[in-house]
Amino acid sequence: MSGGVNGDVYLAATGLACVLGNDMPAALNALGRGGVPPTPVALADGVGCTVYKLPPQEGDWTRRVQHTARSVVAQTGEWGDRTAPLFVASSSLDIGGMEFEKPALRFGGDLQDFAGLVASALDWQGPVFTVSTGCTSALNAVLAATDLIRHGGNDEALVLGAEMDNRFTAAGFHAMQLLAPGSAQPFGAERKGLVLGEAVAALRLSARPSRWRITGGANVVDGRNPSGTEASAVRAMCRAALAQSGLGPEDIDLIKVQAAGSLVNDTIEVNALKEVFGRLPPLVSLKSSLGHTLGAAGAAELALLVGCIEGGAWPSIGYALDPTLGIALATEAPAKLRNILLNVVGFGGGHASLLIEDCHA
Template sequence: MTPTKPPIAVTGLGLVTAGGKGAEATWNAVCAGQSLAAHDPVLDGLPVDFSCRLPSSEEDIDRAVGRKSWRMGRFAKLAVLAAREAVRDAGLDPTTWQGSRVATVVGCGMGGTEKWEEQYARLDQHGPERVSPLTIPLIIPNLAAGEVSIDLHAHGVSLAPATACASGATAIALARDLLAADLCDVAVAGGTEAAISRMSTVGFWRMGALSGRTDLAAGASRPFAADRDGFVMAEGAGILILERAADAAARKARPRALLTGCGSTSDAHHPTTPAQGAHGAEAALHTALHEAGLAPGDVDHVNAHGTSTPLNDATEATLIARALPHRPSVTANKGVLGHTLGAAGAIEAALTVLTIQHRRVPPIANLQAPAPEFDIDCVTKQPRPQHVRTAVSHSFGFGGHNVVLAFTQA
């Protein structure tokens, strides 16, 4: 089959997650296969009082961001740190590049929920004059893309897609389109989220989305397990540097992998429930493979959305078994890192690239074997050596958003 879209080179990665600051730290954490969920003092007294937080303190994060950190919400700070790492990894220099040809596309699902709660408490307890004049820029989701573009002197197209838990993947797909349309030469693309707050946690708990294993936080997230009962709130950011393959070759940059296809569809079904049968998600998968010039049988590996919720995992397992019956290896990083919401698609895309590059598939935490009704090949207990030539990364979001990204070996 002939590709219908030109390949895009992934020349840089940046990650900030519960696994640590930097792509290497996160990669080592997911390969270790141990959940990073732990008690969260911010959530004390709630029905769910654990999460996957960054190991760095707020002071350490502010120090790393620098003098402008005071004006940023936590989600924007994480995006800036991930973007800086990705740019360094790509061998690019924001002080010398042509900023008008650099796009920033950073998805975010919720924005600064903790700042909203903090400022509302000030209003309620002390009156309007005690509310920060920075309240709005501290909370609105597009300020991640805005602060990244400011920090990197990137004057090109800047977008902030919000497709819930698919936001980071949507951002990468949009960035690919900008490059294909010659609207930029470099795209800084990914997602960020720092939405662990009392209200957001209660909101997800009330809708039945969170695991209730308060006595076993580290064993709570168990994607594709028979006794899964929900996800674990998490925070983080993932950024990829994308360039046209020919441009990367011209500057002698060695791609980590190639982004060869993107598929996006809508279930048009329900605000929060995936459509039974996963036909919209399957259409997104086939679109991504068609763009890449690949057949389903070419897929060696799936980085699953794998939220550890009963319905999502069942729907996704149905999709994988039907569309990819040759049983490619399957992993789901949320077992280790928790669910980073709007950042998840970008973090998992980066981990998919690393899987291709390292020829190693990380295991799914807290999983001995998939539920008996799931006919999928889940990697469990320890990393699996595998020469992965083609991999797909699934991302699904509330509202029925389906995004599939196809990556191939460079």
């Protein structure tokens, strides 16, 4: 099999299950109604948080994972013999399964176990890769899959980002006092931290032309602040993605920001973007609708953003923005919309960017 013409790679189809619904039409309908609030979750006696949870399903943790993966991948179309590469991206992997079903194996097993569980549910016959780089996992999986197609290895690849329910991750964020007590408020005047979210998202990448072309991307790791955002890394990832795509800052029509709701990190991100772009293009944040879906964020937010643009929906804000940031969030899709930059920042110093082009614009 060979890569695309001139090495072009396209986002051919998406699938999504998140707090908004188990498929894209349901998610867009929920957005139109103002979204879905997070659910209170008990972590221990007297200790809890809120999470943007997936809609309830029957069955144990493993069966829910398998059912959701099959459903989300089915949204991307028929895969035939399923011999393309599969990239499974997650930060928590199968920790939930260990908690709820196999406590004796907690933190045991193999790093590839979760990807194997997903691949088995999909009856996948091709090579299977695990990508677990914290919150940048899914975006890094997209970058890896794009390189594989671009350089002639395959005509297609599937990226699956998955972040399923578990108490361990939420307890860790709670212990670091990083969680907000209610809803997420990215760039909000009253923001108090992030709110976690569950999601499973599928991205079908292809060498065959379609509406959305992947034009560039970058991953920059700066471990000086392993739990926060580094301004120099934000600048570096944006500039590297622009350079790979052959675009300048003035060519970007929309930025999907990280904006997790951190009082400090949101400010660092905005100031770094201003240094790169000067006059900022329109900004959109999706975490007030999805929550922070951690390792799945790159796939879930890309899928939802594309769905919003194609479906004519848009996330509402519903809270006051921090006036000291000097920014606004777009209340609708920009009239001029061709080149979109998506940013994800995560633990471990990971900073990743992806550029996509609307070929129909």
